[in-house]
Amino acid sequence: MSQLLTAPVSPATVTKLDNGLTFIHQYLPATPVVVTDVWVRAGASRETEDSYGMAHFLEHMIFKGTDSLPPGVFDYVIENRGGIANAATSHDYAHYFVTTAAPYLEDTLPYLAELLLNAAIPDDEFVRERDVVLEEISSCYDDADWIGFQALSESIYQRHSYGRSVLGSKLKLMNQSPEGMRCFHRAHYQPENMTVVVVGGMTQEPALELVNRTFQQFSTRSNYPELEAVEEPLLAGVRRQEIRLPRLEQARLMMAWTAPGVERVRSAYGLDLLSVLLTEGRCSRLIREFREEQHLVQAISSNFSLQRESSLFTITAWLEPQQLERVEELIRAHLNELQNTLISPGELARCKRFLCNDYAFSTETPTQLAGLYGYYNTIAQVELAMIYPAQIQSFQAEELRSLAQNYLSPHSYAVTVLKPC
Amino acid sequence: MTTDNEKQVTAELQNQHIHRTVLDNGIVVLVAENPAADIIAARIFVGAGSYWESQEQAGLAHLLSAVLTKGTQKLSSLEIAERVESVGASLGTDAATDYFLLSLKTVTSDFEEILELAGQILRSPSFPEVEVELERRLALQAIRSQQEQPFTIAFDKLRQAMYQNHPYAMSGLGIEATVATFSRADLQQYHQTYFRPDNVVISIAGRVTPAAAVALVEQVLGDWEAPAVPLPTLKLPALAHQPGRTMTPQQTQQSIVMLGYLAPSVRGAEYTALKLVSTYLGNGLSSRLFVELREKRGLAYEVSAFYPTRQDVAPFVVYMGTAPENTAIALAGLQTEVELLCTSQISEDALQAAKNKLLGQYALGKQTNAQIAQIFGWYEIMGLGITFDTQFQKAVADLAAPELQQAACQYFLEPYVSLVGPESAVNSLVTPVSI
Numbered sequence: 001m002s003q004l005l006t007a008p009v010s011p012a013t014v015t016k017l018d019n020g021l022t023f024i025h026q027y028l029p030a031t032p033v034v035v036t037d038v039w040v041r042a043g044a045s046r047e048t049e050d051s052y053g054m055a056h057f058l059e060h061m062i063f064k065g066t067d068s069l070p071p072g073v074f075d076y077v078i079e080n081r082g083g084i085a086n087a088a089t090s091h092d093y094a095h096y097f098v099t100t101a102a103p104y105l106e107d108t109l110p111y112l113a114e115l116l117l118n119a120a121i122p123d124d125e126f127v128r129e130r131d132v133v134l135e136e137i138s139s140c141y142d143d144a145d146w147i148g149f150q151a152l153s154e155s156i157y158q159r160h161s162y163g164r165s166v167l168g169s170k171l172k173l174m175n176q177s178p179e180g181m182r183c184f185h186r187a188h189y190q191p192e193n194m195t196v197v198v199v200g201g202m203t204q205e206p207a208l209e210l211v212n213r214t215f216q217q218f219s220t221r222s223n224y225p226e227l228e229a230v231e232e233p234l235l236a237g238v239r240r241q242e243i244r245l246p247r248l249e250q251a252r253l254m255m256a257w258t259a260p261g262v263e264r265v266r267s268a269y270g271l272d273l274l275s276v277l278l279t280e281g282r283c284s285r286l287i288r289e290f291r292e293e294q295h296l297v298q299a300i301s302s303n304f305s306l307q308r309e310s311s312l313f314t315i316t317a318w319l320e321p322q323q324l325e326r327v328e329e330l331i332r333a334h335l336n337e338l339q340n341t342l343i344s345p346g347e348l349a350r351c352k353r354f355l356c357n358d359y360a361f362s363t364e365t366p367t368q369l370a371g372l373y374g375y376y377n378t379i380a381q382v383e384l385a386m387i388y389p390a391q392i393q394s395f396q397a398e399e400l401r402s403l404a405q406n407y408l409s410p411h412s413y414a415v416t417v418l419k420p421c
Numbered sequence: 422m423t424t425d426n427e428k429q430v431t432a433e434l435q436n437q438h439i440h441r442t443v444l445d446n447g448i449v450v451l452v453a454e455n456p457a458a459d460i461i462a463a464r465i466f467v468g469a470g471s472y473w474e475s476q477e478q479a480g481l482a483h484l485l486s487a488v489l490t491k492g493t494q495k496l497s498s499l500e501i502a503e504r505v506e507s508v509g510a511s512l513g514t515d516a517a518t519d520y521f522l523l524s525l526k527t528v529t530s531d532f533e534e535i536l537e538l539a540g541q542i543l544r545s546p547s548f549p550e551v552e553v554e555l556e557r558r559l560a561l562q563a564i565r566s567q568q569e570q571p572f573t574i575a576f577d578k579l580r581q582a583m584y585q586n587h588p589y590a591m592s593g594l595g596i597e598a599t600v601a602t603f604s605r606a607d608l609q610q611y612h613q614t615y616f617r618p619d620n621v622v623i624s625i626a627g628r629v630t631p632a633a634a635v636a637l638v639e640q641v642l643g644d645w646e647a648p649a650v651p652l653p654t655l656k657l658p659a660l661a662h663q664p665g666r667t668m669t670p671q672q673t674q675q676s677i678v679m680l681g682y683l684a685p686s687v688r689g690a691e692y693t694a695l696k697l698v699s700t701y702l703g704n705g706l707s708s709r710l711f712v713e714l715r716e717k718r719g720l721a722y723e724v725s726a727f728y729p730t731r732q733d734v735a736p737f738v739v740y741m742g743t744a745p746e747n748t749a750i751a752l753a754g755l756q757t758e759v760e761l762l763c764t765s766q767i768s769e770d771a772l773q774a775a776k777n778k779l780l781g782q783y784a785l786g787k788q789t790n791a792q793i794a795q796i797f798g799w800y801e802i803m804g805l806g807i808t809f810d811t812q813f814q815k816a817v818a819d820l821a822a823p824e825l826q827q828a829a830c831q832y833f834l835e836p837y838v839s840l841v842g843p844e845s846a847v848n849s850l851v852t853p854v855s856i
Contacts (some may be wrong), residue, residue: 030457033785063706072716075706080774082781099785131719138674139722139742142571246672249565292498295555298562318566350507357509357528364458366790380820409633 021191022354023371024373026199034105035366037097039374042188045091045161048225053168054184056089057133064125066118074111092308097289101172119185126178134303137167144245148252148418149221153203155239156256158231170414174353187224197374200366222403233347239414244421251321252418259311259407262380268306269391271313275304276351296323321419338407342397439797439807440631447619447647449801452634453626453793461532461627462790466802467521469615471593475566475840480595482516485608487556489514492547510535516593519732520802529628540641553605564594571841575677578667579839583681586658619647624798626790668847676748680755684737684832687730691828698825699728701775714754720747745846762829766822779817792814
């Protein structure tokens with residue numbers, strides 16, 4: 001029998017199926033749309049050294065069919081019913097999502113399950129699709145911000161897989177085989193690694209029945225090396241790199257700090273607040289001072305990215321090369337202030353209000369909700385998605401100051417600078 | 422074939438009721454009540470935008486959008502930001518090609534306060550000198566930064582070739598030569614000319630009744646009077662069809678190959694047919710270009726088509742990014758696929774699939790309050806009226822394959838071509854190749 005894991009107060013229900021698959025569901029009576037989002041713990045972090053890039057390449061190959069489903073049939077079935085299908089891969093996950101009018105879920109979900117469970121990875125399609133992935137890599141190398149972020153990630157994560165590009169490299173991809181990819185697929189696309197989220201205009205019972213029926217015939221498990229946890233050496237001092245690029249019209253200053261992973265999610269939520277304090281809106285400290293008052297930057301933003309094993313806090317400025325040193329120095333001064341001076345009640349209230357409203361604004365559609373639930377359940381538990389607003393509301397200035405002291409050092413960080421040739 | 426099930430699905434997806442009211446001063450208010458979430462989104466449209474710029478004014482609407490929220494007769498830039506950010510609302514501006522937009526989103530209880538602020542911004546912006554200077558400098562930098570993206574370079578060159586002296590020739594940012602000359606007085610002049618109640622549509626969606634929403638707009642903007650002078654009429658140059666090729670050598674990893682055709686405005690007889698052609702060619706994983714050029718030949722990661730809905734002659738564009746050594750093959754491949762639409766009729770199956778895709782995705786594009794407010798407000802400001810929503814869907818459903826072929830033959834003449842990529846790859850293609 002299935003076992004209910006969550007308290008009834010939650011808007012979503014979580015059910016563990018007999019085969020180990022997690023099913024998350026939320027019924028939205030007002031919407032005629034239903035979204036299915038399947039999350040698999042099979043991201044780039046699961047790759048051994050010779051298979052770098054494979055998790056993402058496999059995401060492409062999933063769409064190339066199975067023994068009973070020729071390439072293109074799935075795409076046609078979804079789109080011919082007015083639906084949308086797509087997928088994405090990161091370090092901690094790969095996920096596949098389909099949006100259709102609710103009555104069509106019955107017609108479309110069996111196809112999605114068939115692709116995910118029984119991917120054939122045909123040899124000829126493998127060779128052809130590799131060219132597509134190589135073009136994807138080339139297009140990234142025409143994007144200065146991508147190049148800069150990649151270099152920054154490599155610099156701050158010297159050993160952890162979070163430092164590598166999810167896309168892999170041409171050299172690695174050319175040495176991989178369809179057989180190796182089938183092995184990766186059969187090892188990881190197994191029920192205990194998967195979360196199927198269904199949100200929208202379909203009630204729980206038929207959705208559960210449908211998922212139970214379609215996510216049954218998993219491939220025979222293969223062995224794939226389990227990776228050992230990597231200890232990332234502590235960052236001490238400033239890790240600096242400078243990259244010169246042709247065709248660059250303005251410089252970039254990109255700074256990064258690592259922060260706790262999802263096991264200390266409260267720290268992560270606090271760092272979300274600090275990111276808003278620094279660069280969200282014209283009242284935020286860095287935009288107000290650097291863009292509005294001192295005219296030092298074209299734009300500045302910060303971002304806190306919650307990841308399973310280690311989160312990443314970044315600050316990026318777009319500016320003239322001659323302002324690079326001054327802006328970096330001023331950012332350090334702001335971080336210093338965060339460690340020494342408590343945030344005012346007004347500022348704290350503004351940051352909390354922003355994040356709580358942003359949460360409301362980004363849970364308006366079934367697509368957004370399904371993504372939120374699937375993501376949290378893949379890196380931790382879905383419950384973390386629900387407690388977010390209450391957690392944000394409970395922060396005090398002292399706790400944020402101590403987070404800044406622990407994680408946003410003005411003396412230890414990685415910095416990547418892009419300059420025109 | 423349409424089954425009962427399909428009819429039911431379509432009916433459910435279309436179930437939106439829009440209340441339309443015209444205030445005494447000419448403001449059109451559209452309201453879609455949607456109690457699902459504790460949110461209200463509003464889109465305030467002004468009949469302005471880059472389409473209304475003379476050649477000397479290229480980029481003026483964009484600069485106006487950057488400075489508009491940076492001061493009113495009562496409030497400074499920072500005070501405006503504080504009012505918005507202290508309640509976690511969003512208030513943004515955008516100078517689109519065919520209209521000017523002020524967008525807001527709040528939780529329900531803050532809507533009145535933020536709408537009042539938006540009213541002040543619309544009616545009495547102060548355009549502080551120091552803010553004009555700051556945003557003008559940043560706009561000039563943004564124009565330069567756009568050149569970092571190969572796609573943007575390719576599309577810029579294509580547009581210039583296709584539209585010559587027409588306002589659609591330029592990106593909304595304008596060009597350095599024009600933006601460098603703009604002053605506070607230019608912004609005031611543009612604002613006075615176009616920001617008037619009889620040139621405004623306010624579209625609201627969310628947890629609010631039509632009566633309450635209309636009363637609120639009346640309270641905030643009801644005493645705004647339209648000037649006696651009529652709105653200026655546009656004098657636009659006639660477009661000459663002069664297809665050709667532009668080559669832009671750049672040190673890039675990929676070549677961008679782009680083909681453009683002059684295609685009908687939203688009022689053109691073949692508009693719907695070409696919308697469907699654009700879907701058939703370039704929308705989604707089962708589209709013709711994706712299947713033929715990416716899935717079967719591995720030529721590209723990104724390959725697509727777009728045909729934006731425009732007041733005036735619109736660009737119909739197909740493009741892809743490809744390895745430099747494949748530039749010529751990509752160009753021939755794209756051109757072959759487009760021309761095939763004229764030389765042969767698409768099958769009934771393909772026609773039906775394209776319709777299902779277009780109509781299904783159109784419905785999926787009306788999920789959030791902001792999306793609903795956007796689409797109906799846009800149709801209203803374009804002069805199409807809110808019924809265009811259903812007319813368009815019916816017109817798509819009624820299309821027959823010969824109409825697509827006829828539209829393709831009429832508009833897919835010799836293409837304008839824009840190539841960006843390594844010198845050796847693009848320069849060998851200066852003259853058209855026969856395919």
